[in-house]
Each structure stands twice: as C-alpha cells, then as structure tokens.
Amino acid sequence: MDEKVYHLLLLILEHSHRRFSIQELSDELNFSDKTIRNYLKQLDVWLSQHSSCQIIRKPNQGIWIEGTKEDIERLKKYLKQNRYFIIEQEKRKTELMNILFTEPNPLSIKELSQRFFCHSDIIKKELEMIHEELKRQQVSLTIRQKEGVHLVGEESCIRNAYVHFLLHLWRSGGNQALFSFIERQTYDLLSFYTRQLLSSCDLHLTDEAYVKFVLCVFFTIQRIKKKHFVSGHTFSSDSFELDMSSFFSQIERSFACHLPLPEKQYLHSLLVSSRQLLSEQKSSFLSTDSYEFVKWFLTRLSERLSVPFTEDKELIEPLSYHVHTTLERIKHHLPIHNPMKEKIRTQYYPTFLQIYSLLEEEAPERLKQFKEDEVAYLTLYIESSLERLQQMDGKNKRVVIACSMGMSASMLLKTKLERKFHSLHIVKSVSFSQLKSVIEKEEVDFVICTNEPEQLDIPYIVLSPVLDKEEEQRLLNFIASLDEKRKTAYPLLKQYLSLETTFTQVSCSNPIDAIRMVCDSLSSLGYITNHYKDSVIQRESLSSTIMENEVMIPHGNDKEVLRSTIAIVQFKKPVTWNQKTVSLMFLLALKPSEVSHQRALFHELLSVCEDKSFIQELKNAVNPSEMLQFF
Template sequence: MTEAYISTRCKKILYMIMASDTYVSLPQISEEFKLSKRSIYYELCKINDWLSVQGINEITVVRGKGIKLTEEEKQQIEQVMEKGGAKEEYIFSPMERIYFIICYIIKSKEAVNVEQLAEYLQVSRNTIFNDIRVVVKQLQDFDLTLGYKSKQGYFIDGDSIRIRALFMLYINMLKPVYESETFSCLKDNSVEENLKKLQKIETKLNTSYVEGTLRSIAMLIPLMEKGNEELYFPDLKKEELENSQEYSLIEEEFPNLIEKEKIYLCLHLLGSRVSMNTMDVFNNYSKESNYELSKALVAEFEKVACVKFEDKDDLEKALYYHLNTSMYRFQYGIQVGNPMLEDVVREYSELFDLTKIVCHYLEQQIGLPVPEGEVAYLTLHFGAHLQKEEEQNEKIRVLIVCTNGISSGNMIKHELLKMLPQVDIVGVVSNKEAINVHDICDVVISTHKINCLVPVIVVHPILTDFDKKLILNHSVFKNLQGNVDVDELFQTIKKFVDNDKRDDLYNELQKYFESRNQRMTVYLDKKKKGLLDLLSKDLVFVENKKCRWEEALRKSAKPLEERGTINEQYIESIIDSLRYYGPYMFITKDVVLAHSQPKDNVNDLGVSIGVFKEPVQFSNFHEAKIIIVMSAKDQEKHLRVLKDIMGVFSVEKNVEKLEMAENPDEILDSLKLLIK
C-alpha cells in the first residue's frame, strides 16, 4: 500500500468523529479545534486524501447534520492506525506544491535547487521536475519567467511588483499549510518579529485587518529589506501618502527600509482596509479603461451564462466603480479578503463557477490572478442583475440595509423579489443612510440590528434557508403568501352559494390556499436540474453524414422541438444570430453550445446533444464535432445545467471520449461517468 501521511490535527478530528455514535456537526468541530468552517473543509479534504490511499470510503458531510462513520469504517480506520499507517506529516496537494515552490523561490535569497524542494515537500526529484513544468506555465500566464542558473538553481524573473503580488496571493492560499506547523522553511525569527511590529501598528491605528493579512506581509518584509529602487508607482499622490498615519508608523517600526519600500508597505496597509478609497492615494486612477473592462466583463458573462441583462447599463456602472478599487489591489497583490466567500460558494455555487470562468478573461486583460474573494464579489454583482419575472399585485414597501456593500445588498433584493414578487424595494442603503426609515417603508430587512419604528427582520448578508423562512413567516408578509383563514373566508361568502354546493366550495377553497402556501416550501426545497436530469435517449444522437452548419443545428434541435420544449422559431433565431455575429457560440474548438435568449420561443428548460462524425464547418477556422442545443425560460434555472456542460466539455479528453461514441447509449453512459 502507498505510504501516506496525516497531520496531527486531522488525526484528532478523525478520532473525534470515530468516538461518536451520532452525527458530529461542523460547529462542534469548529468549537473543539477553534477552526473556521473553511479550514474544517480543508482538513476534511486532507482526511479524505488519506482515507482514499488506505482504500477506505471517504467521509461525507450531510447538510444540517454533519459526519457519521459506520462501525465497519471505524474498525477499518483503527486497524490502519494500529499498523502505523498514519504517519504524522503534512501532505501537500499538487496545487499546494506549485504555490509553495513559487513562494519559496520568491522568498529565497539564493537560487533554489531541486534537492531543496524535494526535501521540503517530501516528494521525488521526478515529481519536482513535473511540478516545475506547471510552475513555468503558471508564471507565463502572468508575464513572469522561471530562470535557471547552472549548478545553483531556479529564480523568478520579471516585474518586481507583479512577483510580489503573486507571492501575496499564493501565500494566502497556503494558509492551512503554514498553520499545520510544517512551513518552517518560509518562517523564521524575523517573520515573527515583523508580525509583532505590524500588530503594533494595527493597534495604534485602532483598526483590524483581515485575518492572515499581516502575517503574509510579515513574510514579505525580508524581501523588502533588500531594497528595490526599481519599484514604480504610477500616478501616486506621494505627499498625501507620506502624511498618512500609516506611513509615520512604518517609519517608527521599520526605519531601515528604503523610501520606495516604505511606500510599498504603506500601500498594503492602506489598501488592506475595505473602506480605502483609491483616489486618496492616486491621481485619476478611475481610468476609462476600467469602464471598457466592465463592459467587456458583462459581455463575457452574457456569452458564458447564455443570458441577456436588461439593465446592462446599471450593471456596467456598478462593476466600473468596483473595478476602480479592485484593480489597484490586484496590481499590488493586496489581500482584502471576503467574509462572505464561503456563503456565496455555498448558496450560489453555479453562479460562482460561471463567474470564475468569466474571470479568466479578466486575468488575461490585467495579467494577474483574480482571488476567489474577488470572484465572490463579482458573483454578487452579476447575480443581483439577473432578470426576475414581473408580477403585479399589492405592494409592501421594503428597505434593505446592508453593511457588507452594495453588491450583497442587491443580492438580498434579488432573492427577496424571487420569493415575494409583490413587494416594492424602496432602496438598498448602508447603516448610516438608514434615517427616518418609517417615512419610506413598511418593513426593514437588515444584516444587523437597527432601531426604527417599523418592523426589522435581521438576516445574514447571504440569505440562508433559515433567513428565507424567517422573512416569509413574518406577519408583514403573511397575506402575500395566501395564509388566509379559510373558515373565516367561507363564512363570509357561503351565503352567496346554494346549500348543496357549499361543501364543494369549502373543499375547493382549502385546496387553493394550500397550493399557494406551498410556494415557499417549493422555493426553498427545489433543486436545480442538472444536465443528466434533462437528458434521455431520445435527446442525444450520433450523425454519420456530412452536414452544412444550418442543417446540423436544425438536426441538433429537432429532439427538443418534437418534445414541444422549443418551437421552430427558436432554432431559426440561433441561426440568424450566427449568420450576423459569426461562430461565437463555440465553447471549445470542437463544441458549439447553441442557444438564444431566455423565453424566446421556449416552453421549458431543455438540452439536446448531437455528435457528428464528419466535422461541421461553421467557418474556415471553426469546425464542430459536438453540437449542444440548450433552451431556458429564465436567466437562472439553467445555470446548474450550464455548470455541468462547462465542467465536462471544457476538458479536451472528455470531448475526445464523447466524439468516439457510436450511439446514444454510449453518449449517456460517458456523461454519467464524467458528471459527478
């Protein structure tokens, strides 16, 4: 059996789970080991890596309950432990090794050789050589290069600030690793000393930085101490920055840094505060290019998510203001963190994954990696502007008060209108703006307690199922949901009905209002359909004949048309779009995802797939071997399907496997294996 290692913390968590005969919840683990929810999931992944090597079933987390092992699984784990199969060392994942290698080379004063890396990571030289190939590709994506000095080792070459930005991003991704006490090669006495100095500055500023930010900066300070006169800060308001309290405290604690390094450190301390305004330290940083970039991001999201924003101008404007600050932070590798990241990933996983794909475009434009926290912020912006179905009815005026920014406030608005289309959202404001709210609204939905004369419903910044139930069960919204006293209503209207029909009337009233009251249950419990939920044998086919692209599209759409999911005009609108705009619906070099706007000639959510043995030529440079036709009635229900499609067809070997299918059964069998 392969030798495997497990950290002390993972071992303790595993023992805690094994000792329980019932479910062990994540809050219990968090309380016992003082870990965040994200860190717990990280440790569980490590435990599962170890269990997998031992041939034992991986543990799973049951939502709302936690983790429970069977007696057989407990015995298997105990047997492995007794045989010494749980060596207490840290196992780096493949990507952790890449991040570690890059950070270690950046921080090292000398070139780094393969033997050093193999020793620290506890892997073979061949594994390190394979990792180096990935490192080269990773650096190339950000206009950096991996150099090599004969008989000395590797070093990273390129723009100094970009190198540091990469260090700050990856060192934060390695946080669980250096918390495991196996990170000594990146930590030394100076790091702890620098951390204490930075914490002293934090205390004197009477502020609080995101957890881990100061430690990451402390790890970078030895690099700053070398002094780099080539650092360049375009459009910097030097005088304003040097007059800041942060700069004065840096001069007190780090007097030996050269001026440019003090400026660089000051930019980090200023920029790591969410409330920092870029215009405070830069001239004209809100460049026109940011607005063009925001427009391009919206267009890219529409293309990837197969949607059209009706309020595109508002979304572009919101992204423009957001990017004005974010771009500055990207450039200098400043990590602000996003306290809502875990909630966004959990509640809007499909939307988050699609936004992540869109962020590849952003990375190409700026030449820098986009942190997941930033992806989460952008997810909220896009999600808040997805179209809602309009419904006219009585209006209750609602004010949303949110301390976490306009993007999360707008997302609450979006979710509320999905639950209760009848309400009138009078505004999304900050705590400071929530003054005399009783003059403008009937109820406040807020992310924190506020004092006012109208009812206040306190919720999380990212609405949970509990929050949604709390809102709909509130007395203010009861009438909107049809929570009517049927007996009282019946007593009022029965006099207008003949006696022999009153029992039928009463039964019909009960059925009607029960149906309306189920609306929230359906809203909370509904699970978005994935690709496999929609596909069946009659919706996939293999075509052996040569086809022109228009004919291939009509053949691909025919199964949906025969089912009544779409009509003929839907596929014709796709063909018209491709004639006008060109072959923009290719999602990879061999795969077309054909779609038109939601609601246009669509009766239901649907997908059909055609595999063409003879490539279909869309232009001199575009040939398709697989055509997927997708229809959607709104801008959200298809996102899970789209996530599955992108997950499968963005991997070249998956496409090759599907291209080899000879019949519908083989296509479906392959997809079942590829979609987990």
C-alpha cells in the same frame, strides 16, 4: 494534512455508519465548533485529491462519510499505514514554501532534504506540487545543479505569491496562523502604522484587504533588505493620489531600510487598488474610466440578457467602486486573486459565461485583461442585481451581515437574503472589526457571518456569500421560515435534446476528441457550420467548462449555429481534462436569437449537474433512447 484533521477523518471513518453533529465531533475531539468546520473544509480538498469518498454535511441529518464499503476500508487502511507521512507532508510543504521565499540564499535539494530529514525524492515531489501552485501566480521554480532552488518571475509577482500563501493561512487560522512566519511584535507595529495611514487618508479597507496590505508591506521590507526591488518601469507615475510620506518615514525609521521611489509607488498602488468598505467610500474616489466602463458593461449586458441592469441604482455606484480598484491593479500590473472563483463559476455559470464572452468579444483592448478571477467578482455583482430586481416585500427580523470578503460578496449575500427570506431586515453589512460597535448601537436579532467569528454574545449563523441550497435550508431552520421547493423536471432542456444528438458508450482519450467527433456529426446534420468546432475547442482552452459530478458543458461561437441543439456524450470510461474527471458532456449549440431562453436553460442544466443521483442514471444508460427517457 494537519494531525488534528487526520484524527477527525479517522474518527468519521471508524464510525462510517454514524451521522455526527458538529457538537458531537467537537465534544469527541475536544475542538471548538469553528475548528471542526474549518477542518471539514480541509478534508473536502484532501479527499478530492486522494479518494473517491466524500464527507457529506446536511441540515438535520448530520455529517458522515459516503463511499463504497471497499473504498472506506481502503482509505482507513491507507491512513493508518501512512500516518506519519500524511501528517508531516502538509507541515513540510508549508515550511518548504516559506523557506523558498524567505531564505537569504537558495538551498539545494540535498540541503533541503537534510533540513527536513527526508529523502531527496520526497523534496523533489513536493517542489513539483509547489511549482504548480506558483504557476497560477506567474512564478516558477528552477533547480540548478550548483545554485539550488530559485524562484523565477517578476518581483511584484513573487511578492504577491508569498502574500497569497500567507493569506491562505490567515483565512483558515486567523492572525495566530501568521505568527509562525511573522513576529507578532512586527505585525502589530505594521498594523499600527497602517491604521494611522488609513485614518489620515480617510480609507476603510475590508478585513482581508487590510491584512493583505500589512503583509505586503512586511514582505516588501524583507525583499528590499535582500536587494530585490520592483522594476521602476512597472509603475507609470511618480505622483501620488494619497499622502503616504509619514507612513514611508515610519517604515524606513523603524525597519532601517530605504524605500526607493519605485517601492513607494508599488506600495501606493497596492493601497489605492485595495478593496474598500462600500458604506465608507466617497464618490470623489472614483475615476471617469470606472464610470465609463460600468456604463458600457451594464448597457451591453442588459441587451444580451434582456434584463434592465442600467435601472438598478443600487448596482451602479458599488460596481464603479469595485471597477476602480480593479483598473488600478491592471494599470500597475498587480495580480488579482479570487478565492471563491471556482464556486462562483460553478454556481452562476450562465452569468459567468455571458460576462466572460462579453469582455472577450466586445471589450476595448485594455479591458480584455480582466481574467477569470475578476469575471467571478463581476458575476457576484450581476447576480446580486438579478436577485434585487426580483426581490419580495415583507421583513421583520433584524439582522447584521458580518463579511470579511469585500463589498461584492456582502452585497450578493444581502440581496439573496432579502429576496429569498422576506422575513429578514438587513440592518447593515459590516466587516468583523466593525461588528461589535454595530451590535451595541443597533437592535439586532442575530448575525449572519461569512466565516466563524471570534466571539459573539448573540445568536449567529455562518453562511457563504453564494448561499447555496444547503445553506438556504440551514437558514430556513434557523429562522423558522418558508421552504422553497426544488424543481425536479427539466422541460426547457428536453426541447433541445434528440436521439440523433445523443451519444452513448463513446471511447475517447480526452474530451477534445469527443468535441471533434460530435461537432462533425452535428455539422453533417445541419445544426452548425464547420467553424463551430474550432470555436468550441478555442473557448475550452481559455476557460474550462467542467462542472460538478464529472459533467462538462462546452460551447462555441453562437454565430456559427444554424439550428439550436444540445448534444449529450456519455463516455464509456471517464476521461481526464485539466486534472479533472469527465464522464458526461452536454455540448451546447444555441442560436443568438434564443438568448432570452438561455438563462432559464442554463439554470436547468446546472440543476442537472448538481443532481448526483440523476447524473448517475445518465451514466448508467445503455443507449440514447434510455438516456432521453430520464428527461
């Protein structure tokens, strides 16, 4: 934990009965509002791993710590007793990660502990944490007695893992956060060459894609100088869609390194698969494969959800551009990472599930390589279309959206705003680098940003692309618009519940045992076939269904459902699955013929998952009869 984050948490704990505003925290600690918001996000992650306490942020109410008196006192005592360890651990982990990627020769555990002036057990523990993070990027750590700590994985995966690490720093601290690891002069020179390249190729990348490409070029140079090269067979063709010869010559001349053909192919594939600004793209950029996939995808999804996505003209072209870059990354075996995956999966689970199932069950073999990160991106496009197909008229305020996350995020935010806040007129969606020039040319009332801007002379508000209910309320207050009443009843969900499919005080060591037990019971009652159980377990192994507030919603192949039902399982003691806690389970068994109800049903179920007090009532129920009374 950063020292400033530590002091922020301690301040909130010391005044646990007080509700702070951002401004009060900023004044108290002498940090900017932007810094406070970034640090609160870091605290959310840290607290989820180390305490049952939570930082609560609510419009017009403030910021405070929520937890029992005992938990708050315990956390306060832990912070004070372990101050040095807590602060130094995050610094050490960041530096340790950088060493693993950039040191010319592997270091042993002993050498690392001497460098950081700490016990070897601490280094081992932190290497285990890093190993778990790197596994998501298909890279692992091996420790050899005489050879030290090694990175193991394909060269392209190792490069992607390091760039992912640097991008994480950039997202939280901007360019300044990178300069601890890259000389500013080097970064500026690579940025200059990249801008020239993009101009000559008439390409316009999103802010994040631009930074990512610069970082990829930087680390490629470092790896080549250490004689680590990408495999030639990974990149299938030596022909180039874009003329990058001048760029390659500049790199070779300025950094005194030779770029072999596979390295040029690698950098070329990175560029053609980078996310671009929608407003600047040309239709000639697209491949036939992109259009064919989108046509198949929207047709089948329209049939599944009974929604005419194929009629949404604003969806087809941007989705085709997105799919084009995705197919390029798949073709060149470049990993895809979506930093918003978990939030998208949780908030839009019905849509996420339908897309995931469609690709898994019906997609051509080569398209089954779409992983959860990419499914989350597709979910944003489909959600934006759903919003658009139901949008309302009447707009007056002139707003610009500034987004660094690419067109799928900006499109979703734009369409959600236009539907839910009909007093808005979205003038344009731009990257942060374009924002200043657009404000100078256009008449704008205020700006909606997806992260804190460096400097703005007109009013702005920071919202995430998924625009959750808390943010809706903040925006309602900001523009003095109408409020949207929250539904508190779950009439559709209640239709699928019964006493015989509700189980309380269940003792199991893990959720899979509970799934087996419940499915055996449902099978004996005639709700499902014997094969449904295996399909639930298989799907759970592919994609976890754990939602907010310790709730899990597993489901299986709907072809094995005889009668629709939803079983509720209340665990006697919380169980752990995929490093998350589960206290309640809603096991879904819904017939294919009822697909038209499923979207509304899922939305009710997700509302239940988000209602912390309601979930607590279900956890406290002593028998099935009492539990069902809450619905």
